[in-house]
Amino acid sequence: MTRCYNFCAGPAALPEPVLETARDELLDWHGRGLSLMEMSHRSPEVVGVAERAEHTLRRLLNVSDDYAVLFLQGGASTQFAAVPLNLLGDRAGADYVNTGQWSKKAIAEGKRYGQVNVVATSEDTNFSTIPPRDSWQLDADAAYLHYTPNETIGGVEFFWTPQAGVPLVADMSSTLLSRPIEVSEFGVIYAGAQKNIGPAGLTLVIVRRDLLGRADPRCPAMLNWQVADDNDSMYNTPPTFALYLAGLVFDWLEALGGLDAMEVVNRRKAEKLYGAIDGSDFYANPVELASRSLMNVPFTLADDALDKLFLQQSEEAGLLNLKGHRSVGGMRASIYNAVSEAAVDALITFMQDFEQRNG
Ligand SMILES: Cc1ncc(COP(=O)(O)O)c(C=O)c1O
Secondary structure (H helix, E strand, O other): OOOOEEOOOOOOOOOHHHHHHHHHHOOOHHHOOOOHHHOOOOOHHHHHHHHHHHHHHHHHHOOOOOEEEEEEOOHHHHHHHHHHHHHOOOOOEEEEEEOOHHHHHHHHHHOOOOEEEEEEEOHHHOOOOOOOHHHOOOOOOOOOEEEOOEEOOOOEEOOOOOOOOOOEEEEOOOOOOOOOOOHHHOOEEEEEOOOOOOOOOOEEEEEEHHHOOOOOOOOOHHHOHHHHHHOOOOOOOOOHHHHHHHHHHHHHHHHOOHHHHHHHHHHHHHHHHHHHHHOOOOEEOOOOHHHEOOOEEEEEEOOHHHHHHHHHHHHHOOEEOOEOOOOOOOEEEEOOOOOOHHHHHHHHHHHHHHHHHHO
């Protein structure tokens, strides 16, 4: 068996030890004579797996009891609607920061439910920057401030947390678990699982408990965080296998030393890759230095006529999914937790060889 290096933006690479455990336990989970996938979500086994996953996640992120941890479905995109439905209450609207394609989607969905005040946008720099905090036009009556700490497509990341005086809501889909964060600075954190958490099909929401119980009466029960919390994320049948895999990913992270240890490796990987891009006239990354994503590294070739060849030859070399997002073109290497330093080294070597042959 040959496993390639996978730079997909999501669903993304999963840690090999996690896949091995899942393989070994697939047909007969812990001697029970059936797969975990085949068990009732109300069984003590599955409830135990869910509780364990939650506890490990709480330890990894240092989440206090002031916060509910919810395992939901529908992806981060469903939370674009769930956020206003749960939080607007009697407020007319909310503040949003626009730093790229995912911010835009959150804004478009938010507009269905209330007034959206776009407090700042970096569209004028083609989303290669983060608008300076002192330029933001905040509304003191906003129900919340929403932002996207890491724009998966543009490769732009906040390395600071905006303070607003209203609950801060963060779409952390492509940054959560890549490094430590201070959960107490946020009202709500949400993320689709398919980057650093586990497989697609699971959505994580971490919400401060005082923000529960404000949902619009028309909010579907499936989107109501209070309902999810009251039912321990089992109001309906949860994605049990995805939850089990996420729990294995959390165990893997903890065994490696948690998020402090992960950050050291992730920073080293990113520094190497940006270093290789900046050290060449053949490759370029458009993002301002202070906001370059640790997880998603878009880059272009000096001549885009070579894109096809680059993708074909990188794939032949076992380096998969380097095609940039269709909205921006070029390349993108997503270097999430499960993408090893060896994978990044192999990519850099390939890039240098490709430049020598074609530069
Ligand atoms: C930052 C960000 N937000 C939202 C989404 C949408 O997530 P989902 O596909 O889980 O709805 C993505 C997906 O890549 C993302 O990267």
